[in-house]
Amino acid sequence: MEKAMEIIINGLSTGAIYALLALGFVLIFKSTGILNFAQGELCMVGAFFCYTFATLLGLPYVAAFLIAIILGGLLGAVIDFLFFRRLVGEPIFSTIMVTVGLASVITSGAGLIWGHDVYSITAPFTDKTFVLGGVVLGRGALYTIGISILLFIVFVLFFNRSLLGVSMRGTSEDPHTAGLMGINVKKIHMLAWAIGSAVAVVAGIFLADQSFVRLPMSHTGIKAMSAAILGGMDSIKGAIVGGAIIGLVEGFAANYLSGMVVGGFHFGDVKDVTAFSIMILVLMIKPHGIFGKEKVERV
Amino acid sequence: MLRITNLEVVYCDIILALKGISMEVPSGKIVALLGANGAGKTTAINAVSGIRKTIDLSIEDGSIEFENTAISDKEPHEIVSLGILQVPEARRIFADLTVEENLLIGSYSLQDRSKFRQASDMVYEYFPILKKRAGQYAGYLSGGEQQMLAIARALVAEPKLMVLDEPSLGLAPMIVAEIFQIIERINREQSTAMLVVEQNANVALSIAHYGYVLENGRVVMEGPTEALRENKDIREFYLGLTEIGTQKSFRQVKHYRRRKRWLS
Numbered sequence: 001m002e003k004a005m006e007i008i009i010n011g012l013s014t015g016a017i018y019a020l021l022a023l024g025f026v027l028i029f030k031s032t033g034i035l036n037f038a039q040g041e042l043c044m045v046g047a048f049f050c051y052t053f054a055t056l057l058g059l060p061y062v063a064a065f066l067i068a069i070i071l072g073g074l075l076g077a078v079i080d081f082l083f084f085r086r087l088v089g090e091p092i093f094s095t096i097m098v099t100v101g102l103a104s105v106i107t108s109g110a111g112l113i114w115g116h117d118v119y120s121i122t123a124p125f126t127d128k129t130f131v132l133g134g135v136v137l138g139r140g141a142l143y144t145i146g147i148s149i150l151l152f153i154v155f156v157l158f159f160n161r162s163l164l165g166v167s168m169r170g171t172s173e174d175p176h177t178a179g180l181m182g183i184n185v186k187k188i189h190m191l192a193w194a195i196g197s198a199v200a201v202v203a204g205i206f207l208a209d210q211s212f213v214r215l216p217m218s219h220t221g222i223k224a225m226s227a228a229i230l231g232g233m234d235s236i237k238g239a240i241v242g243g244a245i246i247g248l249v250e251g252f253a254a255n256y257l258s259g260m261v262v263g264g265f266h267f268g269d270v271k272d273v274t275a276f277s278i279m280i281l282v283l284m285i286k287p288h289g290i291f292g293k294e295k296v297e298r299v
Numbered sequence: 300m301l302r303i304t305n306l307e308v309v310y311c312d313i314i315l316a317l318k319g320i321s322m323e324v325p326s327g328k329i330v331a332l333l334g335a336n337g338a339g340k341t342t343a344i345n346a347v348s349g350i351r352k353t354i355d356l357s358i359e360d361g362s363i364e365f366e367n368t369a370i371s372d373k374e375p376h377e378i379v380s381l382g383i384l385q386v387p388e389a390r391r392i393f394a395d396l397t398v399e400e401n402l403l404i405g406s407y408s409l410q411d412r413s414k415f416r417q418a419s420d421m422v423y424e425y426f427p428i429l430k431k432r433a434g435q436y437a438g439y440l441s442g443g444e445q446q447m448l449a450i451a452r453a454l455v456a457e458p459k460l461m462v463l464d465e466p467s468l469g470l471a472p473m474i475v476a477e478i479f480q481i482i483e484r485i486n487r488e489q490s491t492a493m494l495v496v497e498q499n500a501n502v503a504l505s506i507a508h509y510g511y512v513l514e515n516g517r518v519v520m521e522g523p524t525e526a527l528r529e530n531k532d533i534r535e536f537y538l539g540l541t542e543i544g545t546q547k548s549f550r551q552v553k554h555y556r557r558r559k560r561w562l563s
């Protein structure tokens with residue numbers, strides 16, 4: 001029981017990171033039609049931003065966190081301006097290849113600037129614990145889950161209540177008509193990239209707390225993509241649920257399945273395999289993902 | 300208010316869609332732009348709305364002025380901010396958004412956000428049915444309600460000039476009549492100038508003050524509504540009012556029927 005509790009909390013904190021990344025991924029895809037294969041790289045760069053300000057320059061953690069988010073947003077806007085502004089509406093193959101190229105450019109750039117070592121950020125909650133129902137848990141997990149939930153609420157309110165958020169949804173449905181309403185569609189695309197990158201940075205900083213700051217952090221991108229697809233590529237809700245599911249499944253698989261021996265057959269580290277198997281299974285039953293829907297029929 | 304002079308536009312650098320048209324919409328008036336399918340009506344109003352890049356349209360010659368300012372090289376959002384709102388062909392409401400959210404987007408260009416409440420109350424006053432449907436997804440509205448929403452979405456921005464592209468398209472005659480009455484009321488009460496693009500000449504001329512007839516990218520006729528209604532060609536080609544009794548051959552009657560169906 002206590003073990004399950006621990007797995008759930010840790011699984012959810014990993015899931016929250018996937019969900020944040022997936023959210024950015026879905027946001028960029030829905031707004032601009034571009035599948036961003038560099039989402040994991042943005043996450044990795046975000047952790048390096050925070051590392052630079054918190055560890056190298058010695059700024060307070062919260063300040064470093066906020067500066068990193070702002071830099072991440074700017075980076076997203078610049079990426080849109082330099083590459084994707086002129087690629088909107090081009091075939092998806094070309095745009096995907098540009099994001100794949102971008103991913104390796106970001107990785108090499110980060111390698112040049114920060115090197116290929118393993119670093120760490122000291123957060124106020126690093127190595128601190130709290131006790132919940134007799135279980136000792138890392139405080140970082142609690143912060144990750146708490147702040148992610150807060151962010152998700154902010155996003156849901158933003159996209160359902162605010163003029164800008166509703167306009168972003170409208171623009172993703174029909175950019176032509178959005179233009180006729182006076183919306184500057186290019187500005188909306190840039191905003192989607194900025195927000196999508198900023199949440200990736202948040203994910204990267206939380207991920208750094210669970211492991212380290214290093215270039216291979218970017219591999220998380222593929223998990224986030226699975227989370228987004230699992231959720232249906234369609235909504236914030238889908239990204240959040242998809243992220244949570246993958247985080248939890250990984251947690252349980254790592255604890256109960258990895259290293260298991262069945263009839264002389266030895267399971268290795270099956271954590272990743274299980275997560276992807278769940279995704280494949282769900283997609284076989286629901287090809288549009290859990291919340292993915294076919295278009296609302298126009299009468 | 301809106302003045303188009305010798306406008307010549309091409310698609311994809313080769314297809315000449317408007318061959319030098321001139322027309323004017325005076326402030327506070329309703330002007331009808333009539334013409335059959337493919338005449339160039341939508342092209343003309345897209346040029347006014349600044350929709351060029353996304354449909355590969357370019358202005359080769361002539362000018363478009365709004366309140367004495369040249370607008371032919373402005374972006375769509377800049378044109379909206381000047382007060383020209385388009386109600387696009389086939390309505391194009393945001394199906395995945397609620398009625399209320401559609402109106403919220405419509406108000407995007409309202410600079411003074413405190414006016415939104417008042418503007419949407421005004422809109423709901425013209426279209427009470429939309430108030431009942433406020434929380435529903437727009438995709439589930441009936442055709443007539445969607446057309447109303449498309450008009451309401453433009454109206455909520457308090458435009459000076461509203462450009463409507465075939466508001467009667469695909470709607471039952473009774474609903475068309477209701478919608479055109481509301482358009483006329485909006486014009487009268489809000490003094491919003493209207494440019495109504497229609498294939499259905501009958502209903503458009505029932506509310507317009509002035510009309511233009513477009514054929515193959517050229518204005519072939521223009522005049523005050525009464526004059527157009529009296530014009531023999533208009534009666535025949537656009538109002539379907541040929542004296543059928545005098546037609547003897549079956550072929551001619553059939554031809555008339557075909558034309559009538561095509562026009563109404």
Ligand SMILES: Nc1ncnc2c1ncn2[C@@H]1O[C@H](COP(=O)(O)OP(=O)(O)O)[C@@H](O)[C@H]1O
Pocket residue numbers: 310311314316334335336337338339340341342343354355
């Ligand atoms: N995007 C486009 N590319 C090329 N030609 C077009 C395009 N849109 C319209 N046309 C052509 O321009 C002419 C006028 O079309 P349109 O303005 O849509 O007519 P209407 O609205 O009067 O039915 C037609 O011959 C049509 O084939």
Ligand SMILES: [Mg+2]
Pocket residue numbers: 340341342388464
């Ligand atoms: Mg048309």
